[in-house]
Amino acid sequence: MDIKHYMSDLGQRARIASRAMAKADTAAKNKALSLIAAAIRREAAALRAANELDLAAAKAAGMEAAMLDRLSLSDKAIATMAEGLEQIVSLADPIGEISNMKYRPTGIQVGQMRVPLGVIGIIYEARPNVTVDAAGLCIKSGNATILRGGSEAIHCNQALAKLVKEGLAGAGLPADAVQIVETTDRAAVGELITMPQYVDVIVPRGGKGLIARLMQEATVPMIKHLDGICHVYIDDKADLQKASDIAFNAKCHRYGTCNTMETLLVAKAIAPRILPLLAERYATQKVELRCDPVAASLLHDYAWIASATEEDWSTEYLAPVLAVKVVADMDEAIHHINQYSSKHTEAIVTEDYSRAMRFLREVDSASVMVNASTRFADGFEYGLGAEIGISNDKLHARGPVGLEGLTSLKYIVFGHGEVRQ
Amino acid sequence: MDIKHYMSDLGQRARIASRAMAKADTAAKNKALSLIAAAIRREAAALRAANELDLAAAKAAGMEAAMLDRLSLSDKAIATMAEGLEQIVSLADPIGEISNMKYRPTGIQVGQMRVPLGVIGIIYEARPNVTVDAAGLCIKSGNATILRGGSEAIHCNQALAKLVKEGLAGAGLPADAVQIVETTDRAAVGELITMPQYVDVIVPRGGKGLIARLMQEATVPMIKHLDGICHVYIDDKADLQKASDIAFNAKCHRYGTCNTMETLLVAKAIAPRILPLLAERYATQKVELRCDPVAASLLHDYAWIASATEEDWSTEYLAPVLAVKVVADMDEAIHHINQYSSKHTEAIVTEDYSRAMRFLREVDSASVMVNASTRFADGFEYGLGAEIGISNDKLHARGPVGLEGLTSLKYIVFGHGEVRQ
Structure with a gap:
């Protein structure tokens, strides 16, 4: 197989399909989404069978348990995919x-019209549900898409792509509006990210290694999802109960997510009161606390304690481990955050109005919160309906990327015969 | 001089200054702009003297007349720069x-806050006024900037930069918020576009050659200003007077601008009536018409006529030359535009409501107009107050880029102690 030729053919088809998608009306797009949802429910057994093929191959290749878990498609996961599409139908x-x-x-009247980006390339890990979520978001936003999922999910992705194409055709939309890369050859990714003539933006989802490589090689712009080194700062004007609830939830609600707190900053004046309280709660989950000397001195009785090193301030643990630092005040907290954060999500806990306002303005991250858990940084929680990723970039889309992030604004002019003087 | 070290030092200073600029209040930013405007007026003689040094060197090096014209700084140009800054003061x-x-x-409340991009690198030709316009827009939008103007304007740019830094300091803002690259070594550009740790976006202004090179080498995202192959389509439901006025103005108001019409498309049913009318007006300006066979047959008496070749449909003449094609209908016009346009600006002339709406939606360009001259595609005309360029890109900013194009939206959350369930 000539990968260059294969990918260029996919790109050309996507570009042509994107023109039809851009002018597709809402009813047609919604009909396609509903048909796909129905097909997924109807073909649940066939999807599970395809998934079994992938799982068997992955087990034989020695895939680890956590990855197998992501790859596997339960009845519940199938129902959730269909529901996800129906949620997208209900979005404006x-x-x-x-x-x-x-x-x-x-005399001219000037404003803007929201339009699709065109062709969106999505590169993701072996999670079959992403195939359907991404296809659904791209269809509703009038884009064509080329999906390159993890090769371990290839059977399942092919089965899903067939249902997606069926739904598109049933609604009178071009089946090429959603194409999956049918080869597992990694060279296909190299082609996808260097075809700006066919692809308008790449959304990579996956590990830091993948994204670092893409950043070096891509000539197509990217909406990147990097790591989440999220901070909670407990101010000395914080309500103790809110501080304890938020700091516990931001760490312990789920360990493996990018919006989980990885470093806790505590104002010196409140540290002696809040840290022992929090330690009691963290102890129930055996959370290891990597402390700076001042925090360590306040927590010397805590069982799971360690000394923080410089490296801890920039580590995304994704585990029951938390870096803890006592700071003089909010200025030191903001300085620490702007230095070490991955600019994903940060929260302050305070009852002080002026500090809350300053924190919101001065912290340079995609999501900045007052008195709420960082775990809320999520497309569903923000009311976007669905998300294709969370962007750490500043250009274009920042934070959770939903339908709007897959669009652009063009200028339009209503004239009456005006000319420039 | 070690260019790598020099540019990295500039980048670090810009990054630090960008933090102070991001939290600068409106009054301080406006004060800096007003101080710079006053200094430019006060130092007009010194600016002209610096400009004379540049002009003398450029003449000695054999610079052509059009370039010398752009490089020269008249009293009027100096006054216009100062007025431009005062206009930026008056913008929100x-x-x-x-x-x-x-x-x-x-229970959480979610929305967005507009924030600066951070550090903006601007690469431009030998036009001293861009130094001041760009500095002004970056200051007002809370960004730090690194300016790399054409080396032929170096004396004038240094003199202007001194006044800008004086104004920033006078308003209590960091002088490093606006830095100019003081070396004329071209390697400096190579460094500027590959320092994503210090530079958030590059705005290149200049020829296609420069931008093509930057696109290959840059690892910093760009807001690109490419060529303008703009179209006017005269529909068969057009008002003849509006069609004639718009098609004449779009070509003849100025030849050298990117929003000038380069191809005229005319519906078959109206071509015999409108083309001879238009030819009479174009004849007054000796505009050469490169016609397809049908248009040529309608204009056989016209003096400055030639046959269009395939290349003409994708040529930006920037001269009194116009490609002319007769099309069957709007569908053919849209198809032609989406194939050959540089996605800058296109206009339809029609009195038909449904076609106007379809043209607006289906033409994939940064500006799409009904019954108005393409020459209106401009930051001032659109009411942006000023522009730093016109983007042909789809991501982030499209069309004229004003203050908002130099900003980004972050999510903010007002909470009351909420945690994820």
């Missing part, structure tokens, strides 16, 4: 939205 | 704007 169509039309002194 | 501060704060069922 972002395309064609006209805003800010204002008359200018020349 | 985009930074800190909070929008769409909505309560979620969990």
Whole structure:
């Protein structure tokens, strides 16, 4: 197989399909999504069978348990995929939205119209549900998409792609609007990220290693999802109960997610009161606390304690481990955050209005919160309906990326025969 | 001089200054802009003297007349720079704007805050006024900037940078918020576009050659300004007077600008009536018409006529030359535009409502107009107050880029102690 030729063919088809998708009306897009959801429910047994093939191959290749878990498609996961599509049906169509039309002194009326990006390439790990979520978001936002899922899920992805194409055709939309890369050859990724003539943006989901490689090689712009080194700062004007609830939830609600707190910063004046309280709760989950000397001195009786090293301030543990530092005040906290954070999500706990406002403005991260758990940084929790990833970038989309993040604004002008003087 | 070390030092200073700029209040930013405007007026003689040094060197090096014209700084140009800054003072501060704060069922309130991008690198030709315009826009939008102007303007740029730094210091803002690259070594550009740790976005202004090179080498995201192959389509439902005025203005108002029409498309049914009318007006400006066979047959008496070749459909003439094609209908016009346009600006002339709406939606360009001259595609005309360029990109900013294009939206959350369930 000639990978270059294969990918370029996929790209050309996507580009052509993207023109039809851009002008597709809301009803057609919703019909496609509903048909796909119905097909997924109807073909649940066939999907499980395809998934069994992938699982058997993955087990034979020695895939570890956590990865196998992500790869496996239960009845519940199948139902969730179908429900996800139906949720996307219920979201407002972002395309064609006209805003800010204002008359200018020349007589023209100028504003903006929301339009699709065009062709979106998505590179992701062996999680079959992403195939359906991503296809659904791209269809609703009027884009064509090329999906390159983890090769371990290839049978399941092919089965899903067949249902997606069936749904598109049933709604009168081009089946090429959603294509999956059918080869497991890694060279396909290299092609996908260097075809700006066919692909408008790449959304990579996956490990830091993958993304670092793509950043070096891609000539197509990317909406990147990097790591989450999230902070909670407990101010000395914090409510003790809120501080304890938020710091416990932000760490212990789930360890493996990118919006989980990895470093806790505590103001010196409140540390002696809040840290022992928190330690009691963390002890129930055996959370290891990697402490700076001041925090360590306040927690000397805690069983799972260690000394923090410089490296701890920039580590994403994704585990029951937490770096803890006592700071003089909010200024030191903001300075620490702007130095070590991955600019994903940070929260302050305080009852002080002026500090809350300053924290919101001065912390340079995609999500900045007052008196809430960092775990809320999520497309569903923010009301986007669904998300294709969480962007650590500053250009274009920042934070959870939903339908709007897959669109762009063009200028439109309503004239009446005006010319430039 | 060690260019790598020099540029990395500039980058570090810019990054530090960007933190102070991000939290600078509106009054301080406006004060800096007003001080710079006053200094430019006060030091007009010194600026002209610096410009004379540049002009003398450029003449000695054999610079052509059009370039010398752009490089020269008249009294009027100096006054215009100062006025430009005062216009930026009068624009609303985009930074800190909070929008769409909505309560979620969990109790948190989620919305977005507009924030600066951080550090903006601007690469431009030998036009001293860009130094001041770009500095002004970056200051108002709370960014730090590194300016790399054409080496032929180095004396003038240094003199301007001194006044800018004076104004920043006078307003209590860091002088490093605006830095100019003081070396004319081209390697400096190579460094600037590969320092993502210090530079958040590059705005290149200049020829296609420069931008093509940057696209290959840059690891910093870019807001690119490419060529303008703009189209006007005269529909058969067009008002003849509007069609004639718009098609004449779009070509003849100025030849050298990126929003000038380069190809005229005319519906078959109206071509026999409108083309001879238009030819009379183009004849007054000796505009050469490169026609497809049908248009040529309607204009056989026209003096400055030639046959269009395939290449003409994708040529940006920037001269009194126009490609002319007769199309069957709007569908063919849209197809032609989406194939050959550089996605800058296109206009339809029609009185038909449904076609106007379809053209607006289906033409994939940064600006799409109904019954107005393409020459309106401009930051000032759109009411942005000023522009740093016109983006042909789809991600982030599309079309004229003003203050908002130099900002980004982060998510903010107002909580009351909420945790994830």
